[in-house]
Amino acid sequence: MRLISKISLAVACSVIPAAPALALGGGSGGFTNPVKNSDGSAAFINGAWAFDTWSPSPAHPGFHYSGTLKDTKADGDWVYTRGKVDGYGWGGGASAENHAGSGQSIHVAQKVWGADPPSEAKMEVCRHRAGIYPNICVESAWKRPR
Numbered sequence: 001m002r003l004i005s006k007i008s009l010a011v012a013c014s015v016i017p018a019a020p021a022l023a024l025g026g027g028s029g030g031f032t033n034p035v036k037n038s039d040g041s042a043a044f045i046n047g048a049w050a051f052d053t054w055s056p057s058p059a060h061p062g063f064h065y066s067g068t069l070k071d072t073k074a075d076g077d078w079v080y081t082r083g084k085v086d087g088y089g090w091g092g093g094a095s096a097e098n099h100a101g102s103g104q105s106i107h108v109a110q111k112v113w114g115a116d117p118p119s120e121a122k123m124e125v126c127r128h129r130a131g132i133y134p135n136i137c138v139e140s141a142w143k144r145p146r
Contacts, residue, residue, distance in 0.1 A: 027051055027146030031067070031123075037138045041127040042079035043070045044108070051118060051145045062113025063121035063143070070105040071098035078128050083112030085121040095128075120144045 031047035047067030063085050071079045080095035094108040112121065126137035 027144075029143065031065075031140050035123075035125050035138060035140060037125055037127055037136045039073075039127065039136055041071070041073040041075070041077065041136065042125045042138075043072055044068070044081060044123075044125045045070060045105075047123075047140075049121075049123070049143050051121070051143075060113045061117040062111045063118050064109070064111045065123045066107070066109040068105050069094060069096050069108045069125070071096045073127075074098050077130065080126050080128060081108055081110065081123055082126070083110055083121060083123045085112050085114045085118035086116075088114045090124070118145070 028048065028050035031044065031049065033046060035044040035047060036042065045068040047065060049063065049065045051063055052061050063083055065081070065083055069079060069081055071077075075098075078095050078097035080093050082090040082093040084090050092110040092112045094106060094110060096104045096106045098104045110123075112118075112123075120142045122140045122142050124137050124139040126135045128135050
């Protein structure tokens with residue numbers, strides 16, 4: 001009986017340090033640095049991503065991304081990020097606006113999720129242009145849990 005208790009204790013001690021890795025369970029990594037749209041007006045700097053899973057939590061597993069969003073042009077337009085998982089539409093996001101010419105930067109930390117744990121996800125960085133002009137966006141490559 002003591003041998004079984006010692007083995008159980010050894011297994012428990014080796015699993016506890018791995019718990020945070022199991023909670024995020026799908027892997028993580030970085031984006032190409034920086035992610036910039038075609039006219040260079042929006043930049044996502046030092047970006048990172050991670051997936052989380054069902055067990056033991058959270059209630060809504062999803063795709064996390066974070067980094068610094070920078071509006072590099074004082075043109076009155078604003079820049080934003082959005083995320084996408086599986087076949088769902090774009091969601092989440094954060095925005096920054098630069099009127100003074102100093103290049104506003106904000107830290108972005110977003111989570112995007114669907115109905116199930118995501119099998120793939122990506123994010124985009126865009127410059128929003130007013131009126132009938134289309135936004136100027138760039139998407140990251142699809143990221144997949146490992």
